[in-house]
Amino acid sequence: MSNINRINKDLFRQRGKLVSIILGFHILAIVLMMLYKKVFKVTDPTSLTGGVLIAIITGIVLLVISVIYVFDSSKYRLIPISSNGLYFSNILSAFFAIIYLLVGEAIIYFGANAIFPNPYDQMMIRDFNVNQYWFQIKLVIAFILGIMLILVGSVVIRLLVSLIGDLLPIKKQTFATVILTLIVIWAVMVPFNVITANTLILLGVQEVTTSFSSIVRMLNMSLFILVAWNVVLTFLNLYLLNRWSEATR
Structure with missing residues (x-):
């Protein structure tokens, strides 16, 4: 088995197990909640939406940590594979x-x-089971792209912090690293927000109203921006990762 296949198998197995645990705990939480309501005769209806949101947010946070860990772990970095392949x-x-x-x-x-x-x-x-199925599909795609943007954006921040930290005398200083991370996040978010806002203006966001057609147009703009940022940050990550790999050899 090649190195890339071994890494793929390992990462898919780990993350599949991680998500399975989250789903399992969510099912257990629902069962326990319903048993509690039955035993104590609680009649007030309880929405399940909150549990779904908590599970998804938990999954996203753990996946971000997992993605960043791969680049920090010698287990993966010492495997003879290109930085692009690992990414x-x-x-x-x-x-x-x-x-x-x-x-x-x-x-x-x-x-x-x-x-x-x-x-x-x-x-x-x-309310969700209306006839605008294509609109609903776009919403799901936008949601997935948004999560991916969080992932690739987190990698950008981690790589920038590592590269800048190597130039400063702050290695293994937790407080200084936290401060540097906050500065990098701010430095990244400023151009991100400015570029996104100006792009929306160029695309005509000021003409958007509360009509359904305008909402669809806004969603299309959002999809375009999400795709663009994912592509841009992916190329930036590849560049930074190669620079980081050269610096840590």
Whole structure:
């Protein structure tokens, strides 16, 4: 088995296991909540949306940590594989983990609502089951692209912190590293926000109203910007990762 295949298999297995644990805990939490309501005769309806959001946010945070860990871990960096190969293996496995997480949470949500129906979630499901299926698909795609942007953006920040930290006498100084990380986040977010805002203006965001067609147009703008930023930050990550690899040899 080649090095790249071994890394792919290892990362897919680890992240699949991570998401499975999150989904398992979510199912357990729902069962325990329903048992509690049954035992103590709690009749107030409880929405399941909050649990889904908590599970997804938890999954995203853990995946961000996992993605960054791969670049920090000597377990992966010492494997004879190109920086580009390691990066794409890392991001691709995280992408499929996100899909697994979202699909799993959707199944849990709809399944739990079928078994333990409540008026809040049933109303949300009815509102979502309208005829604008293409619009709904775009929303899901935008959500996935947004999560991917968080992942690749986190890698940008981590690599910048590492490269800048190597130039400064702050190695293994936790407080100084935290301050540097906050500065880097601020330095990255300023141009990100400025470029995004100006791009939206150029695309005509000021003409958007509350009509459905305008909302669709805004969603299309968002998709374009999300795709563009993911591509730009991916190339930036590849450049920074190669620079970092050269600096740490």
